[in-house]
Amino acid sequence: MKKPIAFFVHHQGRGHANRTMAMVEAFSRDRPVSVLTAGPHLFDGFSRDIELIALPNMIGAAVPTKRLYAEPTPSTLHCVPLGLKEMRATMRGILDHLDARDVGLFVVDVSSEIALLSRIASVPAVQIRMHGDRSDAGHVGSYESSVGMLAPFDESLEQEDYPVNLRAKTFYSGGLCTTRDPVPTRDAARKALGYGDSREIVVVLTGGGGAGTPYAPLTVGARALPDAEWLVLGPTLKEGHETNFANLKELGWVSNVTDYLAAADIVIASAGDNTVTEIARVGRPFVVVPEWRYFGEQARKAEALARLGAAVHAPQWPGDIAGWQQLMAKARKLDPDHLTPLYDPQAARKAASWLEDLTDELWDSEGKHLVTPIAAQ
DSSP states (O other), rough: OOOEEEEEEEOSSSSSHHHHHHHHSSSSSTSSSEEEEEEEOOOOOOOSEEEEEEEETTTOOOOSSSHHHSSSOOOOOSSSOOOHHHHHHHHHHHHHHHHOOOOOEEEEEEEEHHHHHHHHHTOOEEEEEOOOOOSSHHHHHHHHHEEEEESSSGGGGGGGTTTTHHHHHHHEOOOOOOOOOOOOOOOHHHHHHHHOSSSSSSEOOSSSSSSSSSHHHHHHHHHHTTTTTTEBBBBOOOSSSOOOTTTEEEESSOOOOHHHHHOOOOEEEEEHHHHHHHHHHTTTTEEEEOOGGGGGGGHHHHHHHTTTTSSSSSSSSSHHHHHHHHHHHHHHTGGGGGGGGOOTTHHHHHHHHHHHHHHHHHHHHOOOOOOOOOOOO
């Protein structure tokens, strides 16, 4: 019987769960798979046979005393408040599951602390890589403790300052997109959506990991480009002083995002992993406005996109008409051929094959067994 592979899946947004499902679906059917997450609902309707373990939701759990709350966080960890029953239950649930199922590989998407926990429990771990400034002791320690890292993006998007030794143990799957809708031509997409061919269309896309796209800057953009049709997909964040314009339309969540991207002349979006590859899959001029994320994750990815000529990087939303006009003029000059290679239709299959091969290699019973005694402490 093949060694089981388990996944820890963060429940913020949908990207972690969607990525996991894409890879697991490409696994061999005789590979036992389990998923541990505080968001089991994210896997509703998933057809592949997996064992789903619900973990406590630790976000927002209250530290019981001021004295515990005052304890500083050690440099080797990021988020480990003291005194939380939910945290103990989470760690106990993870350890009990890894032990009971004799897990061969634990894929962590994402948590440095849980990757360290896996190493302490003597279970090989692979971490999903993300961009950002992660040279702190906590990240480096967890990377060094992992048997490998999986980057769900093209190697050309790697940060130039990422350490050589860690890069060597990273597998780059290519741009992994979980959307499978067919990509229509620009004309076909516009016809399906009821838009003509003459007017410029700007599509603003929001992912599910944040509070929504700030709406006030979009009203300035709509005023700056009155002849363009502005279509906003996903939630927006309003401050209460916005002025609406007739060429700016909020469509909310839509099921046919690919059609809107295909109909667009310019796409404005954040630098989330799946968002970037979704736009690359369609191949449209891309203005990337990174959202705030821990460790500058999206800012660093936006820098990498701009370095490749795959997008125009706007570090912040323009607040004036001239600023919007200049930004969009730059976007019109982009060559989408610099963006499209960042999507790989085989990325999920490649990632799945690497994870399965690594698991089998780690547990090859025909290799030599080296026993290292544990020194007394």
